[in-house]
Amino acid sequence: MDSQETQGTQETQGKQPTLLIVDDDRPFLQRLARAMESRGFIVEMAESVGEGLGQIHKQPPDYAVVDMRLEDGNGLDVIAVLKEVHPDTRAIVLTGYGNIATAVTAVKMGAADYLSKPADADDVYKALMAPPGSKAQPPEDPMSADRVRWEHIQRVYELCNRNVSETARRLKMHRRTLQRILAKRAPR
Numbered sequence: 001m002d003s004q005e006t007q008g009t010q011e012t013q014g015k016q017p018t019l020l021i022v023d024d025d026r027p028f029l030q031r032l033a034r035a036m037e038s039r040g041f042i043v044e045m046a047e048s049v050g051e052g053l054g055q056i057h058k059q060p061p062d063y064a065v066v067d068m069r070l071e072d073g074n075g076l077d078v079i080a081v082l083k084e085v086h087p088d089t090r091a092i093v094l095t096g097y098g099n100i101a102t103a104v105t106a107v108k109m110g111a112a113d114y115l116s117k118p119a120d121a122d123d124v125y126k127a128l129m130a131p132p133g134s135k136a137q138p139p140e141d142p143m144s145a146d147r148v149r150w151e152h153i154q155r156v157y158e159l160c161n162r163n164v165s166e167t168a169r170r171l172k173m174h175r176r177t178l179q180r181i182l183a184k185r186a187p188r
Helices: 002-015 026-038 049-058 075-085 100-108 121-129 145-159 164-171 175-183
Strands: 018-022 042-046 063-067 090-095 113-116
Touching: 018 026, 018 049, 018 075, 026 042, 026 121, 042 049, 049 075, 063 075, 063 121, 075 090, 075 100, 090 121, 100 113, 113 121, 145 164, 145 175, 164 175
Parallel strands: 018 042, 018 063, 063 090, 090 113
Antiparallel strands: none
């Protein structure tokens, strides 16, 4: 009986869906991995395009969550190889850049959905589990327009190495206005 129970447990574990998460934001990556493990996934993590491709070639996952911009390249490269190696994988792309052109490109390359960061684990799960050909339901509590604007400004500010003048130039806003925005707390 013990060997049969062990075999049954192994079969159950073999049916658990596998999930690859590729994101260079380590705290977010670990938080999302724990959340997805609690929802029944066997999770593999990668922090770069290279690591993600290595995981795909080692064992293609059933599902994937890939950040668009990674330190060593573009997450769309991971999606392209994933779809080539394992076309049945349901993949979603996460990004801090809510850009329609990149969303269209991600979907054309095989991503099932496209979510803006910071994405909630429930939103990621809903997008992964949505029936093929459909989109996840809109979030119950989406970020406010002020919060989205603030997140975008913070992202550009970080990409400009915290240079206020350069950030203001790229955002086409007055330097003083940007300084006031940066001095305030994040809106809810």
